[in-house]
Amino acid sequence: MRPNVVVVDYGLGNLLSVTMGLEHCGAEVELTSEPRKVEKADRLVLPGVGAFKDGMEGLRSRGLVEATKAFCDTGRPFLGICLGMQMMFGVGEEFGLHEGLNLLPGKVIPVPATGVDGTPHKVPHLGWSEISSPIGSTRIWGGTVLDGVAPKSAVYFVHSYFASVGNNSHLLAEADYDGHKLAAVVNKDNLYGCQFHPEKSGTVGLKMLDNFINRL
């Protein structure tokens, strides 16, 4: 009996890669946009690539905002990926101010266009960057979706906005982009968010998906 995972289909994002990654790690995956199936899932993944506003509209128009929140209240494992992670927060500032799912306090703001020393750099933050525990954090990775992932492992990012968390204890891992610390993995209880793409991050990413499916 393979573990079941529901992947939310709300019109955005490369669902196939996420599905393939989860299946590779042993899950039985169902792609759906039906609120009832989302709410009743054993495990839920919210993927997504694109603008915050479009993502929230995609969820809203399918009746998935309430269903996703209801799922999250059950305590069963939830994983938001890329835009899916960003929508976990209270507000997004892309193309105006837009309300998110508000599962975690914080806001989604632009990746700065310059380094901390003012030198311009490329946007989006694109490519393989290392993730580490935030400095001063007491969170350990054992027992979380990052269980067994070595500190400073590189994972694949592509994003122009990032989550500025309202509660630092929710920050599990961050990446350093030209001096700016960008939230990479967030977690509160059963809720996990991953700014990078675990389904595109080779063996490190697959380890995370494996943890999500089999070890949470």
Add this chain to the structure above:
Amino acid sequence: MGNGSSAIPRGSRIDGAVRIYMPKTRLIARLDIKGPNLIKGIHLEGLRVMGDPQVYAQKYYAEGVDEIIYIDSVASLYGRNSLHDIISRAVRKVFIPITVGGGIRSVQDAAEMLRAGADKVAINTAAVHRPELITEIARRFGSQCVTLSIQAKANGRGGWEVYTENGREHSGLDVVEWAKRTQDLGAGEILLTSVDREGTQKGFDLDLLRAVGGVLNIPLVASGGMGTLQHMEEAIVATKTDAVAIASVLHYGKHSLSDIRAYALARGLNVREL
């Protein structure tokens, strides 16, 4: 940055006592495809059938390649793109970013490739004929999905001309101006191939990389000419390239990705450590 000196940590520049990190320079495998086969040629003319692309893709993935680019080398000529099946197979086993190009002419073509599992689509000929296509695909799927492929041939006057139809047709466009323009139109990345160097294993065209790198604020992928490990090092150290695309060296088994990565790390280059 990346000058090989142990005094400056890899991947960072020092700002006071603070290490400032940049994303890793990517080592990319470029697979040119004709029908169901991986091919390899010189100057973008396919000459030799190497075999099943899936075998090569899985091998490179197992060896830790950062990304794979598939280019259908005859699609724009025949108006077909046979990559759909190749991508669908790849995405089941290869969990790194995949770019697909060759004969993508419309938003619909791009949508199909993305649905089949590609993360990015590379466009060249169709964008030269109708630059608005870049913006259309970027608006629909995001700039991060759009790789603008430029095939550059020296024009004999110190500059380079944009070629289309996989290096067969000249366009009259200046490469540097075109690169800048496509960035403004919404391209997320430039894949820059030197037609003169491609397949020769004589090294990347560093002047070309510097000229284009100098006008971009989006990532640049260098393609065409790698023959030795030193060529890769040169391109990374001497230009602003964010990635190197490797074909001959890998497909002919001259160096494995493990060797390439080990060399880069030993030389202090900012590449992913596995």
